[in-house]
Amino acid sequence: MSGSCIFCRIVAGDAPARVVAETEDAVAFLDANPLSPGHTLVIPRDHHETLGDLPADEGQAVFSLLHRLVPVVERAVDADATTVAFNNGRAAGQEVHHVHGHVVPRFEDDGLGPIHGLFDSRPRIDRTEMDEIGERIASGFE
Numbered sequence: 825m826s827g828s829c830i831f832c833r834i835v836a837g838d839a840p841a842r843v844v845a846e847t848e849d850a851v852a853f854l855d856a857n858p859l860s861p862g863h864t865l866v867i868p869r870d871h872h873e874t875l876g877d878l879p880a881d882e883g884q885a886v887f888s889l890l891h892r893l894v895p896v897v898e899r900a901v902d903a904d905a906t907t908v909a910f911n912n913g914r915a916a917g918q919e920v921h922h923v924h925g926h927v928v929p930r931f932e933d934d935g936l937g938p939i940h941g942l943f944d945s946r947p948r949i950d951r952t953e954m955d956e957i958g959e960r961i962a963s964g965f966e
């Protein structure tokens with residue numbers, strides 16, 4: 825636990841939050857500044873900064889709670905869909921450095937489009953570079 829971390833304080837019950845689900849290793853609560861009604865965050869109980877820092881069992885616990893919660897959130901706010909995303913690391917805009925998945929309810933008429941809308945344009949990456957990138961990822965995966 826990190827004393828200055830707002831999410832650790834929520835887990836400990838030392839900061840207010842609308843907790844909506846808890847399991848042994850993960851907790852879900854409403855985002856205090858929702859992007860849409862029902863915007864929920866899912867976090868590991870333990871303080872870890874990014875997905876890459878999470879031990880495998882805690883990663884499984886977070887995904888398991890996400891998996892169970894997504895349809896429940898959709899039903900609760902009569903959403904048509906959800907955007908499920910992690911801002912993973914500072915350069916991606918992660919502001920609370922305790923890994924958290926966002927469940928953002930989406931509606932047919934919200935006009936927002938896919939998460940691809942974050943990117944104004946796409947880079948030109950030739951076949952050779954794509955092959956090299958693929959190989960680097962595949963060889964780093966154990």
Ligand SMILES: [Zn+2]
Nearest residue numbers: 829832871922
């Ligand atoms: Zn924390």
Ligand SMILES: [Zn+2]
Nearest residue numbers: 870871879882
């Ligand atoms: Zn841990």
